[in-house]
Amino acid sequence: MHPVEICKDVYWVGVVDWDCRDFHGYMTAPTGTTYNAFLIKDEKVALFDSVKAGHGSEMLCRLAHVVKPEEVDYLIVNHVEMDHSGALPELVARTKPEKIFTSPMGERALRAHFDCADWPIEVVKTGSTVSLGKRTLQFLETRMLHWPDNMATFIPEDGVLISSDAFGQNWATSERFADEVNRSLLGKQLDRYFANIVLPFSPIAQKTIETIETMGLDVRFVCPDHGLMFRTPEDVAWVIERYKELAAQKQKKKAVLVFDTMWHSTERMAHAIASGLMEQGLTVKLMNLHMFDHSDVMEEVWDAAAVFVGSATHNNGMLPKVADMLTYMKGLKPKGKIGGAFGSYGWSGEAAKDIAAWLTDMGMEMPVAPVRLLYVPTHEQLAACTEMGRTIGKLVADKLG
Amino acid sequence: MDKYECSICGYVYDPAAGDPDNNVAPGTKFEDVAEDWVCPVCGAPKSEFNKV
Numbered sequence: 001m002h003p004v005e006i007c008k009d010v011y012w013v014g015v016v017d018w019d020c021r022d023f024h025g026y027m028t029a030p031t032g033t034t035y036n037a038f039l040i041k042d043e044k045v046a047l048f049d050s051v052k053a054g055h056g057s058e059m060l061c062r063l064a065h066v067v068k069p070e071e072v073d074y075l076i077v078n079h080v081e082m083d084h085s086g087a088l089p090e091l092v093a094r095t096k097p098e099k100i101f102t103s104p105m106g107e108r109a110l111r112a113h114f115d116c117a118d119w120p121i122e123v124v125k126t127g128s129t130v131s132l133g134k135r136t137l138q139f140l141e142t143r144m145l146h147w148p149d150n151m152a153t154f155i156p157e158d159g160v161l162i163s164s165d166a167f168g169q170n171w172a173t174s175e176r177f178a179d180e181v182n183r184s185l186l187g188k189q190l191d192r193y194f195a196n197i198v199l200p201f202s203p204i205a206q207k208t209i210e211t212i213e214t215m216g217l218d219v220r221f222v223c224p225d226h227g228l229m230f231r232t233p234e235d236v237a238w239v240i241e242r243y244k245e246l247a248a249q250k251q252k253k254k255a256v257l258v259f260d261t262m263w264h265s266t267e268r269m270a271h272a273i274a275s276g277l278m279e280q281g282l283t284v285k286l287m288n289l290h291m292f293d294h295s296d297v298m299e300e301v302w303d304a305a306a307v308f309v310g311s312a313t314h315n316n317g318m319l320p321k322v323a324d325m326l327t328y329m330k331g332l333k334p335k336g337k338i339g340g341a342f343g344s345y346g347w348s349g350e351a352a353k354d355i356a357a358w359l360t361d362m363g364m365e366m367p368v369a370p371v372r373l374l375y376v377p378t379h380e381q382l383a384a385c386t387e388m389g390r391t392i393g394k395l396v397a398d399k400l401g
Numbered sequence: 402m403d404k405y406e407c408s409i410c411g412y413v414y415d416p417a418a419g420d421p422d423n424n425v426a427p428g429t430k431f432e433d434v435a436e437d438w439v440c441p442v443c444g445a446p447k448s449e450f451n452k453v
Contacts, residue, residue, distance in 0.1 A: 203449065
């Protein structure tokens with residue numbers, strides 16, 4: 001269990017979780033994840049963040065290649081969520097730190113998570129600095145990126161930005177740096193993480209990037225708490241630019257059609273709508289909720305201009321997987337979408353109307369009334385679905401050029 | 402007096418309670434809260450608040 005040197009005397013001492021598939025109970029992580037922790041060896045020895053419970057001994061083993069655990073002077077808690085704090089009690093017991101630095105909200109969260117009355121917690125705010133000897137720690141609170149306690153730490157002497165969950169990706173790899181892996185696969189995981197976790201806090205992400213730029217920080221290393229780190233000027237610029245696009249929810253000429261179906265009627269409607277959209281030159285993603293989970297869908301929704309949701313009516317309502325999808329999507333607050341609702345039914349037919357109400361409530365523009373049909377689509381009814389796709393496809397094409 | 406909700410984190414500003422920790426006295430209307438005041442939970446600016 002060897003540490004990885006990022007720059008002189010700054011080490012990655014985290015853990016790769018190859019087996020993680022269920023990320024925090026609400027999203028899937030098909031390619032695993034990592035819990036990144038960092039160690040700086042200076043006149044004072046500082047350890048940043050921690051790992052999920054059950055992985056503490058692996059982190060301590062890695063760390064022990066650089067210093068003895070009891071030589072750690074400072075712990076810095078940038079985020080209290082348990083994938084970064086689960087091993088903290090073990091770590092505090094083993095290192096007996098002189099101080100534990102955290103944000104004001106971090107202190108509150110630590111006290112609510114742990115029996116920590118005797119921990120030497122010291123609260124730091126945006127602008128607070130702590131000297132390690134040759135190096136300085138500059139703290140920057142990033143409230144709601146993505147919890148109230150989140151904080152980033154910048155080390156100006158090395159240009160290292162320890163960014164907590166910002167810029168993170170769920171990807172278990174033996175490589176530690178972005179320049180060592182396939183760029184498009186990395187981009188996919190960066191997008192998936194943002195779309196499923198950071199999306200509702202896009203304005204905060206934008207403000208944070210603006211703050212970093214206004215402060216004129218010379219960022220040479222971006223070290224998030226999950227996934228790969230960025231160490232070349234090209235990669236640092238790439239990840240910051242990509243985050244700007246994500247935070248702006250920059251749309252493509254793209255539509256997502258997400259649906260559940262009983263006897264393939266709603267599915268056939270989805271395909272017919274897709275054909276109208278494709279006629280107008282849109283990229284289309286057809287996502288049957290039996291094949292894709294809600295986090296797969298959000299990975300596609302964030303940069304889509306239009307979102308169609310369909311369901312057969314079942315017991316006077318929508319199918320349960322569609323209700324799950326809408327609840328999840330609403331919480332993530334996608335911005336500026338055109339919406340569409342559709343679905344087949346046998347007698348009462350509430351689903352498509354209920355879906356339309358949800359999408360309207362999410363602030364989506366709904367230029368076409370919900371399309372509904374009885375039992376099995378006729379040729380004419382499928383033509384009406386295609387027309388719906390064509391109409392909305394044209395609106396998107398006109399909007400995005 | 403109207404309550405306002407933070408669109409980022411869901412915190413609700415209640416004018417009756419104000420935000421004494423951040424120098425907003427109880428009884429202060431949202432409109433009268435200083436422009437540089439931010440959400441005490443998430444740090445969002447006033448512009449991110451909507452009337453409930």
